[in-house]
Amino acid sequence: MAGISINFKANVEEALRGTSDVGTNLDEIRGKLKQLADDSVKTYLEMTDAQKKAFSEQYLEHRDFFRASDALVREQRDNEKYALDELERNVDKTYDEITVVVDDASEKVARSSRDGFEETGRAASDAGTTVREDLVGAVRELDGTAESAARAAGDALGGLASLIPGIGGLIGAGLGVALSEGIDLFTRQVEEDAKASEDRISSMYDAFIESGLNYLTQSQRISAIDAILGDPEKRKQAEKDAKLLGVTIAEVLNAEIEAGPQREALLERANELRREELKLIKAGSTSYDTEANSERIADLQKVGHELKELDKEQATATTTAEAYRSAVDLSNKTLLDQGRLLDDNGEKLLALPKDVDVKVNLTVDPAAARRNIQRALDSIDDVIVNVVGKAAKYGRDVK
Amino acid sequence: MLVEIDSDGVAAAALAFHESDATVQLEMINAGKVELEGRWVPELEARAVDDLDRSVIVKGARAIVGPGGFVMTAAASNAPLTNGFVPAQRWYAVELGARTRRATINTHSPLGKPYKVTKMLNRGLPSRQKFGRIAFDAASKIGTELVGIWVRTFVNVYASKLGGEADYGRNID
DSSP: OOSEEEEEEEOHHHHHTTTTTOOSOHHHHHHHHHHHHHHHHHHHHHOOHHHHHHHHHHHHHHHHHHHHHHHHHHHHHHHHHHHHHHHHHHHHHHHHHHHHHHHHHHHHHHHHHHHHHHHHHHHHHHHHHHHHHHHHHHHHHTOSOHHHHHHHHHHHHHHHHTTSSSTHHHHHHHHHHHHHHHHHHHOOSOHHHHHHHHHHHHHHHHHHHHTTOOOOOHHHHHHHHHHHHHSHHHHHHHHHHHHHHTOOHHHHHHHHHHTSHHHHHHHHHHHHHHHHHHHHHHHTOSOOOHHHHHHHHHHHHHHHHHHHHHHHHTTTOOOHHHHHHHHHHHHTGGGGGGOOOOOSSHHHHHTSOTTOOOOOOOOOOHHHHHHHHHHHHHOOSOOOOOOTTGGGGOOSOOO | OEEEEOOTHHHHHHHHHHTSOHHHHHHHHHHHHHHHHHHHHHHHHHHOOSHHHIIIIITTOEEEEETTEEEEEESOOOSOOTTSOOHHHHHHHHHTOOOOEEEEEEEEOTTSOEEEEEEEETTTSOOOOSSOSSHHHHHHHHHHHHHHHHHHHHHHHHHHHHTSOSOTTTTOO
């Protein structure tokens, strides 16, 4: 621009620096500054030398204090900012990791749950089915009154006892014992009644022992049951047999026990003796002592009658369930540590685990037994009693 | 010419301007212009001796006010005088003066005949001075006062807007 230009320039930047945050009334600032100046002058003029010195020192101290506090504040802000940045970084990283972990875990949980449920379902269904079959079948076995069952068993056993003369005593005694035990099992009374029965039967056992007869004790029976149930393969075989034969596990077990090695040995022995006697009879030998045999048969029949009397005494059994329960308790005396008690409620039975003890009932088809007995009485020819394989004939429940 | 203001009032003026909105700032500027010109022009006129001074230096004198200072102008006219003298271009002749000198000038007659003539130049101009006669002299004399006027005007306008007293800077120097 032409002409005379005299530029009066002020450094307002420096003036504005630090004053941008001051948005107060200039009037107020002016007043404060004036007051400060007046006070400072006045104060300074009135101060003594010592006060002036102290004022300076205090000012210095305050100055240092504020400087230090400012430094601390700045440091704190820096630390906070750094911490916040660090936190942000970690949060992002952690979130990624957590997200991944959660995703994996959720998948795993879902997968395991799914598999677990499936497996559990399968196992439950299998167990339920098996248990149900066993238990329901067993319960059905005992359907009906204990009295009738005991009577039927007694009839059957009594009849069987007379099948085999000579050695028949052994088997008869065994069957007699089995009958007595069966009576106990079928009895629905409480422990003491069962114990009383046991006592009576024990006395009969003693009599049998004194008579030189052999028999299966309850412990032997339980051991036999345990041997079958405890062995998975045997158990499976028993179940398979039951399915094939269309009978219950209890029946198969019964047959198994009845046809245990001991039993088989006895039967074999009895068969041998009987064959010899038959040969002799056919050969016209007179060594056949029918009187002795008849006496033995009569003894055994007497035992059978006594057992029948015993049946009547214990025929006050009420419901099948309790009889079943006591039967199970007695049968599983040595297996009670497994803590399973059966309930007459079907649902509770179904809830039992797979490896529940299968009760054993000693049901014997009386019809089949009667047929055999009749046949035997009609003919004293080859009477071979082979309990093995008879399970197929025991297809009817004891009613 | 640049004059750096070193005054405590600068902060006040700058803050007042900075804290104001556009309307108030414009008002500050206008008020500053009026105040400054009201002090500047009379000072120039007081120093002007003759019509030449007034027509060259005082003519077009004004103030240009801003937030960071102000500019005092003089000899701003571009209209040539009757003898062809343009104040805005030849102001220094009047402000600073000139020495008269004899110079031989080659010229020609109306018929085209060249000839020489000796003249005394710069005879009508003020004598030569080292420092300015009018504008610069006035600026140096009242420069501080102008700064005070500038600060005062800004602050007073700002204070008047805030409702406070508008007499700040009375004793500023």
